[in-house]
Amino acid sequence: MSLDKLKLSKPLITAMTDAGYLTPKEIQAKTMSRILGGQDILAVGPEGSGKTTAYILGVLMRLKYTKDDAPKVLILVADKDRAIAVIDQFISLSKNRDLNIVGLYGTGGVEAEVNELVLGIDIVVATPTRARAIYLKLGLNLSKLQTFIVDDAALIVQQGMQLPVCELARSAGKCQHLVFTEVIHEKLTKMTDQFLNFPTVIEVEDFGDSKTETVAQVLYQVPNYKTKINLLRHLLRDDEVFNKVVVFVNSRLTAQKVAISIASPKEMEFSMFRPLHFDENGFDDFEDFKQSEEARVLVVANQGEGPLNLDGIPFIFHFDVPEEKETFLSRIIKNKENPEEVVAITFATDMELVQVKKIEQSIGQKLELMDLPEELLVEKTLRTKGFDKNRVVKVKAEEPAGGGAYHEKKESNSKNYNYGIGQKAKMTMKKKHS
Known part of the structure; x- marks a missing residue:
């Protein structure tokens, strides 16, 4: 199969050819039309099967460049090394385009990362914990997100980062969700069920031609x-x-x-x-x-x-x-x-x-x-506490509970605003450039 079958733009096909891609992998051929069509996807394939390239090509095809201050694509990865590898591949395949991309993986200060975000970013590649931390400080705006991607989801689950992934997905609201993983299992589906909307499940096996003789x-x-x-x-x-x-x-x-x-x-x-x-x-x-x-x-x-x-x-x-x-x-x-x-x-x-x-x-x-033997005693796995989307949130009473020592603030001292770190960063940037 030639690259033309993926229905990519000519500049993107040229970039792929220059990068050494001559034919598409099976997972790319099976997912590309669905990614471009805006469907939610759960794609399963082994290491080296081309999962990362598949979503990078899809993002580059769908992304419309504007000067918005909020990112349009959020990609969650397991660690810093993976984030750097994804960013490098984006740069390799988008040489002819002005792409604004930033990595958030916890090696620098929060303030510096927020300042970079408010300048205008198209794509954010981040670890779930770092993205969630900056989001909670109001430094990561997800209101204009078009695509939410979880890369190597099985490894993210293995590292226990399901909670920040689910919270970020729900905070992003309505957008396309793409999940890529090497394997599917119960803990992974418990995570993805919270935000995938009628996903298409695509699975490929790529064992190659060689087979090792084993016991x-x-x-x-x-x-x-x-x-x-x-x-x-x-x-x-x-x-x-x-x-x-x-x-x-x-x-x-x-x-x-x-x-x-x-x-x-x-x-x-x-x-x-x-x-x-x-x-x-x-x-x-x-x-x-x-x-x-x-x-x-x-x-x-x-x-x-x-x-x-x-x-x-x-x-x-x-x-x-x-x-x-x-x-x-x-x-x-x-x-x-x-x-x-x-x-x-x-x-x-x-x-x-x-x-x-x-x-x-x-x-x-x-x-x-x-199959496990029928007479085998299967022990129950203890459930870990996680985010319950059906939980009841108690609202704090409006009346003060301070007793006799409580007194009303003077009007001159009252604060009726609450700037997040992102808003403060914007104000700071304005002052610097004014």
Whole structure:
């Protein structure tokens, strides 16, 4: 497919060609007409699939340049590095246009950022917490917003920034909403349901042509840590099948907790690799575990450990998905010199699905998703307190509650205005230029 199929302007196609874009990615082809049509979109695609370029092209096509003091586009990103990358890509694709864009990510003073905003900005790229902080100080005007974009939404949810995203979306009022993410899960949809209006969901898979040969892979999606423990106990009951198992976790403290949680009355049946305390069941040498007939399950922390020789271990559990995908890949890529059958079983919560997606991209295939056993006890996830759009707001009584010490202000001292930081900045700028 050629770039002409995206129905972009000639200057924009020229800018794309100069930047090295020769053909559109699948997600760009599927989303562009809907972005230009003003629809709300929830787009799902892996890293490198072209999600950022898709919304940048859409914004550059729809944006009408005026000298308004309020931005027309707000893009929320997870951190400073991502904000800088998005701004650089905007600049790369808009060389022939006078684009006013600013990044808000908390490295400078609030006053300086507000002063920049009041000079007139078309596009704001910001972290949710910084944008919300400046908005609450009346420094970020969302009254003329046309497009509200959440970039890498799964990572924003993982960092716990759903509340500022929802508050900013509701404060923006009626506008187009575009959400881009690598994965969809329950916590993400709880956030987007608060502001997306009948969105079109577009999902693409881009595994490429190469496929890595791995050991057998299965994936269990679980809601929380306690359910992981219940599932591990449930599977390990079958000691005939699971006769030699290594369970990988991310930290030594987690390894200790897991080993205690699945403890067996049989001495050394379940143990920890390099235990934290001398009186805990464990092995300091991995080969000792492999040779021990009594030892069936060994819990190993990724933290501070190098690669282990897993030859002869038929079952590998990833109780936690490793933070570095290379750690995971080193264990599941098939060893051609070792023909033994190995099964790798992964437990993943919603927050770990992004790492799972990166692993799937690396091996060029999806992990086989398994249903949770019917008899498994699924623990409830405690709800975190968030913004309730149906909450009742108590209005402060107009009558003073100060008692006998209260007295009316003199008319000359009474204040009947409340300037926000944005209005003060405008007044200051006027004084400077007058």
